[in-house]
Amino acid sequence: MTSAPETSAPETSAPETSVPTTAVATFESLDPATGDVVGTYPIDDAERVNATVAAARDAADWWAGLGFAERGKRLRAWAGVITRRINQLADVVHAETGKPHSDAALEVALVLDHISWAAKHAPKVLGRKRVSTGLVMSDHSASVEYRPMGVVGVIGPWNYPVFTPLGSITYALAAGNAVVFKPSEYTPGVGAWLVDAFAQVVPEKPVLQLITGFGATGEALCRSGVDKLAFTGSPATGRKIMHACADTLTPVVIEGGGKDALLVDADADIAKAADAAVWGGMANAGQTCVGVERVYVHERVYDEFLDKVTELVEPLRAGSDAAAKIGPMTMPSQPDVVRRHIADALQRGGRAIIGGLGAVGERFVQPTVLVDVPSDSLANTDETFGPTLTIARVANMDEAVRLANDSRYGLGATVFSKKRGKELARRIRSGMTAVNSVIAFAAIPSLPFGGIGESGFGRIHGPDGLREFTYAKAVASRRMPGLMNLTSFARTAANDKNLTTLATLLHGRG
Structure with a gap:
């Protein structure tokens, strides 16, 4: 039994959290090439998962309140930490997955563009925009914006333990959500490294938190009341994820592999x-x-x-x-x-x-x-x-x-x-x-990533990936006296006639 690998990011002062610190069962992360122990991590049970999600609720409100500019600044700072320690993170990836160090470094390098893109483009993609009301409702103004959902759960895979989960985590964070991240049980050290690095640039609140364990931990995250869950893995496990999320009507993003x-x-x-x-x-x-x-x-x-x-x-x-x-x-x-x-x-x-x-x-x-x-x-x-x-x-x-x-x-x-x-x-x-x-x-970064059929549904990356972790908020506001009194029991026969005439002019030739 060993402690977390020395290659993880240096410790920082822990952000505010109400997660219990009582002793829990643990499991070992192993080097797949040798079977040597790389690190030891807790098996988080449902109680601890629920407490982690509860702590994320307060953090989500605070993080959303920072606005696009400040969130973008923090995300770029996170990318900076990763960039300066790219070989350090690649060491952890290599130790837990066995992939050659150069391939691990390539994986890390590719994610940096995504962090930068999400930080830069979130305001334009998600910010409030005025939209046309049409002639019938021309006495109103209308707008739409994309608001963060709140707390997003991410269950990551082991094959690309940096690039793949950050495709959800980064875009969810840029949209203003807090994230609870469960990495694969084969790569918990990579997850811990990423969460520790983020805490260095966002020390105030537990905006990005880690839970570790096996399938039961993932199921607990599905049932914890998160506002959306993103999963990457096999179609068979994806079905189990959907089943667990269905009890709370938690929407999901599924990437279920390919051929x-x-x-x-x-x-x-x-x-x-x-x-x-x-x-x-x-x-x-x-x-x-x-x-x-x-x-x-x-x-x-x-x-x-x-x-x-x-x-x-x-x-x-x-x-x-x-x-x-x-x-x-x-x-x-x-x-x-x-x-x-x-x-x-x-x-x-x-x-x-x-x-x-x-x-x-x-x-x-x-x-x-x-x-x-x-x-x-x-x-x-x-x-x-x-x-x-x-x-x-x-x-x-x-x-x-x-x-x-x-x-x-x-x-x-x-x-x-x-x-x-x-x-x-x-x-x-x-x-x-x-x-x-x-x-x-x-x-x-500007292209959506995802599939159809048993490869899943939903998208990460690009504008679609930003919107995936939001809900559309529509606002209609009367800006002048009503031209036609349509939404009232005081509506007159003249109102009805005017509406019919206008509808005929607009659509009658179709």
């Missing part, structure tokens, strides 16, 4: 498409919700593409040493999932060009490329979340689009085509698509 496809047209830049497929499928040991899992290649360039992918994958290796480009599987049960998908593909006629069943170890999975895999095999239908690719030959892009859309998921996608890229992108049933690049949409 993303990459399409390669006959005129594509094959070298770049192959590089995108390999990185999109193998980076972070394939543990990426918008990572590439299925590839559909035009028959005219299939052989060339396969040769290039093989060339790029052969030198890749999963390991814990500095030279390894791929780290361990973070969740201990995931190698079994990858093994099952590869076995199903091979048993049903698929071939492993690289890797195969022997590539799956206890902690590490070596890269695997599968071809001739039936479209209804597990490797093509279920989220594998490992460093594997299935590559299929198609006669044309119509077939590629049909196969890409033949999925219960609909998160991201990628298209490589010189002439038809944007056209094909629009035809793919997914929340996001990158053309001639991979996963680019996630790094662009």
Whole structure:
């Protein structure tokens, strides 16, 4: 048993809180590459979760009252703390997820633009705006603004423990909400680091708080009366989240994973498409919700593409040493999932060009490329979340689009085509698509991030992500004597006639 990792942000004076400090059960965070203990954290029960949310209520009112300018200033200061200690945070990410340090630093760096964008654009996106009233109600003025919901609960994943939860946390904070954050039980140290860093720039109130534990802690957060809950994880857990939130009619944002496809047209830049497929499928040991899992290649360039992918994958290796480009599987049960998908593909006629069943170890999975895999095999239908690719030959892009859309998921996608890229992108049933690049949409703060189908609903990032954590407040105000007395029992026959005449003039020709 050890204390929190030394790489966490330095302690500051604790913000005001009424959360109990009595002793609680604990759990250990482990290095997935070695099994060594990284840190020890409390298992927060329902009582403690409820107390944390209660403390957030007062903090939410105070934080909302600061206004856009001051909140933006604090958020930019938080980004500054993260930037100056980017390697420190990357150390914590590396220790708890096993991903290479450079990949961890990349993850942290990408979130900084999002913090800056949300801080800058929240006033314009959410601030009060006058809107047209129409001729019938021209004696009124009208406005709409987007008000913070209050307290937002965020349940984060382990695969990108900085970038993904901050996609909800940052935008919720910029909108004026307080946040209670439950990181994955595999990455509690990352969550603690982020919350401690925020407390350095917002020491007055517990605006961003941490709770840690397992599924019961997450369920308690769902039932705690938070005003909205954002969750990233599997569709199965997403259903449990929705069920728990339904009792209190708590609205939810769900990101439930994906089975993303990459399409390669006959005129594509094959070298770049192959590089995108390999990185999109193998980076972070394939543990990426918008990572590439299925590839559909035009028959005219299939052989060339396969040769290039093989060339790029052969030198890749999963390991814990500095030279390894791929780290361990973070969740201990995931190698079994990858093994099952590869076995199903091979048993049903698929071939492993690289890797195969022997590539799956206890902690590490070596890269695997599968071809001739039936479209209804597990490797093509279920989220594998490992460093594997299935590559299929198609006669044309119509077939590629049909196969890409033949999925219960609909998160991201990628298209490589010189002439038809944007056209094909629009035809793919997914929340996001990158053309001639991979996963680019996630790094662009002004674009919404989210999916459809079993990939979930709701959006983070961009204007949609800011509005996701607000409610629309509409105000209609009479600004002159009423032209027609419509909303009164004193309404006269003349009023009715005038309204009918006006309606006919406005809409009668439709």
